[in-house]
Amino acid sequence: MKLSRFNLASLTLGLAFLYLPIVILVIYSFNASRLVTVWGGWSLNWYRELLRDQAMLDAAWMSFRVAATSASAAAVLGTLAAVALSRGGHFKGRTLFSGMLYAPLVMPEVxxxxxxxxxxxxINAERGFWTVTIAHTTLTMCFVTVVVQSRLHALDRSIEEAAMDLGCAPVEAFLRATLPLIWPSIAAGWMLAFALSLDDLVIASFTTGPGSATLPIRIYSEVRLGVKPEINAICTLIIAVVTVVIIIASAASKLSKTQAESAAPM
Structure with missing residues (x-):
């Protein structure tokens, strides 16, 4: 399909609107000037300053810990929920269960x-690492469920039935026959949950406590007082990490789809 000039111009303007601010942020993270709006030449000074900013590094470490833990919990719970929805049939309460499961997808984060x-x-819970982790697990579990459930629907269930005919129990048949086929989609769901948790500000601001601020909260609190060059540097690093995670998740999702199509009946 050939793009018209109007469509090409619209696409170019749309991409520029979305990504030009990010490109400018990345470029100015290498700015030698302390003034973030004045270009002073190329330099890595602010990355070195970032390594000496212990508060920012602690917030980044907190965010990565929360993201890894919540993504792992969301991967397990989301996979179990996907199996229940795709293999459980029309059990009693299915509509309520699926509605509550998918509610965070459409509910405002506030x-x-x-x-x-x-x-x-x-419940008088002390707010900190675990409350933020539970909150992010609640948020991201539904995304994992959507990814894994779509792969389960594409698989031929006769594979599990054949395994059970050969003597496997239902759980063993799932672990031996189905899990290896949906593993890339679980990995893709984990990476998506990791990226969403790493990026979250609103929910974390409600559920965090003293001494457990995540990186988005730390950046937001400092930006209100003025943008420091170190913020450009840490944002550039986060953009790089999230970009790598998204690329890996996309590759894993594509691999899962290919395996699902090859396992589907002809």
Missing amino acids: ITGLSLLLLFVA
Whole structure:
């Protein structure tokens, strides 16, 4: 299909609107000047300054810990939920279960964060690493479920039935026959959950406590007082990490789709 000039111009303007600010941020992270709006030449000074900013590094370490833990929990729970929805048939309460599972996809984050805050206050839970992790698991589990469920629907269930005919119990048949085929989609869901958790600000601001600020919260609190060059540097590093995660997730999702198509009946 040949693009018209109008469509090409619209596409160019749209991509520029989305990505030009990010490109400018990355370029100015190598700016030698302390003034973020004045170009002073190329330099790595602010990356070296970032390595000496212990508060920013602690916030980054907190974010990566929360993201890794919540993504792992979301991968397990989301996979189990996907199996229940795709293999459980029309069990009683299925509509309610799926509705509650997918609610975070459409619910504003401020409502989710506030409701979780009220829950933690009601049970007198000390807010910190674990409350943020639970909140992010609640947010990201539905995304893992969507990814894994789509792969399960594409698989031929006769593979599990053949394994059970050969003497495997239902759980063993799933672990031996189905899990290796959906493993790339689980990995893709984990990476998606990791990226979403690493990026979250709203829910984390409701559920965090003293001494457990995540990197987005730290950046937001400093930006309100003025943009420091170190912020450009840390944002560039986060962009690089998220880009790598998205590329790996896309590759894993494509591999899962290819395996699902090869396993489907002709």
